[in-house]
Amino acid sequence: MLRHGTMFKLSDRMQAAYDHLIPDEPVWDFCCDHGYLGLSAYRSGRFPEVHFVDQVPHIIEKLKTRFEQKHQKYEQHQRAFFWSQSGESLTHQVSGTVVIIGVGTHTITDIMRGIHEKNSGFISRYIISTHNYEDKLNVFLDEFLPFKTAYKFTKFCNVPENGRLRKLLIFDKICKI
Numbered sequence: 001m002l003r004h005g006t007m008f009k010l011s012d013r014m015q016a017a018y019d020h021l022i023p024d025e026p027v028w029d030f031c032c033d034h035g036y037l038g039l040s041a042y043r044s045g046r047f048p049e050v051h052f053v054d055q056v057p058h059i060i061e062k063l064k065t066r067f068e069q070k071h072q073k074y075e076q077h078q079r080a081f082f083w084s085q086s087g088e089s090l091t092h093q094v095s096g097t098v099v100i101i102g103v104g105t106h107t108i109t110d111i112m113r114g115i116h117e118k119n120s121g122f123i124s125r126y127i128i129s130t131h132n133y134e135d136k137l138n139v140f141l142d143e144f145l146p147f148k149t150a151y152k153f154t155k156f157c158n159v160p161e162n163g164r165l166r167k168l169l170i171f172d173k174i175c176k177i
């Protein structure tokens with residue numbers, strides 16, 4: 001996988017997620033918090049839309065203010081969008097690469113249940129990493145039929161973080177021919 005330099009020094013886990021974003025497609029940074037992944041994607045100019053989603057309003061407000069002061073001036077063709085709501089309650093259409101990392105299994109499964117069926121045909125790739133209950137996440141991914149029939153497991157990366165290994169899972173849309 002070709003490594004692209006980013007404007008932030010990303011952790012290995014974030015860099016691995018960044019390296020698997022699909023160029024020329026939207027990026028959805030769910031549970032974005034500091035927003036480093038989405039900001040790196042935005043600044044690269046390689047993605048037409050970057051969406052930041054976090055359920056804590058002041059996180060999104062702060063991020064948006066920082067974005068307007070420091071990053072928006074680098075806009076070429078790319079656009080940024082800020083969503084101050086839980087991922088599972090989004091009704092806007094989601095497409096391109098969905099990233100849900102740095103949260104627990106419960107949050108990941110809630111968000112996937114909330115967005116998957118409405119957007120199944122539009123989401124090209126899911127990049128997922130849980131910080132707890134990996135087994136429960138695997139069971140969910142194996143049993144959530146609408147997802148299982150539309151997406152295939154493509155690869156996983158083991159990434160070191162704070163003395164432990166985190167798994168990053170990549171799922172891609174099954175292209176019907």
Ligand SMILES: C[S@@+](CC[C@H](N)C(=O)[O-])C[C@H]1O[C@@H](n2cnc3c(N)ncnc32)[C@H](O)[C@@H]1O
Nearest residue numbers: 031032033053054055056085086087101102107
């Ligand atoms: C530990 S940070 C993870 C940040 C980043 N994704 C990473 O991997 O470093 C978790 C963030 O997820 C947000 N969050 C938790 N549950 C959420 C949900 N259901 N929808 C959207 N954001 C959520 C929290 O507000 C917090 O900012």
